[in-house]
Amino acid sequence: MLRCGYTTGACAALAAGAAAELLLTGRAPDRVSLTTPKGLEVNVALAGAELAGGTARCAVQKDAGDDYDVTDGMLVWAAVRKTEASGVRIDGGEGVGRVTKPGLDQPVGEAAINQVPRRMIREQVERACARLGFRGGMEVVISIPGGAERAAKTFNPVMGVVGGLSILGTSGVVEPMSEQAIVDTVAVQMRQAAVESKDLILTPGNYGEDFLRATGLDGLGVPVVKCSNFLGEALDIAAAQGFQRVVLVGHAGKLVKAAGGIMNTHSKYADCRMELFCAHAALCGAGVELCRSLMAAATTDACIGLLDGAGLREAVTASLLDAIQLHLERRAAGAYATGAVMFSNVYGPLGQTKQAKEILEGWK
Numbered sequence: 038m039l040r041c042g043y044t045t046g047a048c049a050a051l052a053a054g055a056a057a058e059l060l061l062t063g064r065a066p067d068r069v070s071l072t073t074p075k076g077l078e079v080n081v082a083l084a085g086a087e088l089a090g091g092t093a094r095c096a097v098q099k100d101a102g103d104d105y106d107v108t109d110g111m112l113v114w115a116a117v118r119k120t121e122a123s124g125v126r127i128d129g130g131e132g133v134g135r136v137t138k139p140g141l142d143q144p145v146g147e148a149a150i151n152q153v154p155r156r157m158i159r160e161q162v163e164r165a166c167a168r169l170g171f172r173g174g175m176e177v178v179i180s181i182p183g184g185a186e187r188a189a190k191t192f193n194p195v196m197g198v199v200g201g202l203s204i205l206g207t208s209g210v211v212e213p214m215s216e217q218a219i220v221d222t223v224a225v226q227m228r229q230a231a232v233e234s235k236d237l238i239l240t241p242g243n244y245g246e247d248f249l250r251a252t253g254l255d256g257l258g259v260p261v262v263k264c265s266n267f268l269g270e271a272l273d274i275a276a277a278q279g280f281q282r283v284v285l286v287g288h289a290g291k292l293v294k295a296a297g298g299i300m301n302t303h304s305k306y307a308d309c310r311m312e313l314f315c316a317h318a319a320l321c322g323a324g325v326e327l328c329r330s331l332m333a334a335a336t337t338d339a340c341i342g343l344l345d346g347a348g349l350r351e352a353v354t355a356s357l358l359d360a361i362q363l364h365l366e367r368r369a370a371g372a373y374a375t376g377a378v379m380f381s382n383v384y385g386p387l388g389q390t391k392q393a394k395e396i397l398e399g400w401k
């Protein structure tokens with residue numbers, strides 16, 4: 038059994054809560070705990086604590102479990118001080134990157150600490166303040182010594198995050214990425230789903246599950262299986278298990294890769310998101326300047342914004358979906374009917390293939 042770890046966001050929140058307690062009481066707790074957004078309890082020992090000049094600092098050591106993670110073993114520090122302004126203000130310090138391109142989770146100029154970690158940090162500090170009777174404001178600065186050097190091994194510079202690492206995580210938990218273990222898990226889940234249904238919804242991960250809930254597609258009575266990055270393997274397993282109708286529902290950042298026939302969507306194998314947006318935009322009449330902007334975009338959401346500005350979103354997404362459909366059908370090789378639904382966390386539904394529409398209407 039592979040061991041799970043916890044995200045840099047969870048570490049930052051744990052450290053921030055401990056630092057707030059140290060600031061308000063003069064004593065640091067021996068251990069800190071929180072319940073992650075996924076509902077799992079994390080309880081760890083502090084890796085460091087300092088109190089000087091009206092600022093308290095605490096550290097938690099990142100533990101990625103059995104996952105390969107560039108941040109594993111690093112110390113995530115939170116420095117907390119009182120402020121005259123109310124509320125909890127969060128910023129990044131040493132080793133935490135800054136956003137320099139639009140389209141990321143945070144605006145340009147902000148520390149690359151995503152929304153969910155920010156909420157976790159705020160909640161931990163607010164909880165400590167409420168428990169200890171403090172009603173004033175707090176400033177929290179997260180730092181990761183050595184983060185700038187580690188960030189050079191990531192996609193951060195390409196994405197437009199400079200000077201350090203991103204504080205990420207939507208679940209608070211790092212699930213181990215042993216590839217064969219994940220494929221085996223997907224196969225078991227699909228085999229179980231095949232017992233009750235010949236229909237299936239595949240989605241890469243948490244964003245897809247959130248979209249299915251928000252749109253009501255999870256209420257169709259059709260089993261949903263997360264396939265992670267292993268789209269090709271999941272499509273092959275669907276054939277082996279005798280499914281008759283399979284719809285892939287995914288965020289544009291993952292699904293657009295299938296338009297190029299990329300069936301393992303992990304960035305270490307292939308990316309080509311911007312190249313695919315650029316190529317299909319050119320097919321739809323985009324000029325050189327727009328194509329250059331698409332190639333330089335930090336995210337697929339940024340690409341959608343550029344296409345909106347040119348009035349080309351509908352045409353380009355339709356072209357991409359046609360290509361995705363082609364590659365899905367090639368992989369399915371006639372074993373089952375298939376289609377795709379693509380969405381954006383910022384722009385919502387982006388479109389669906391004709392085949393997906395027909396399948397979904399049949400399920401309704």
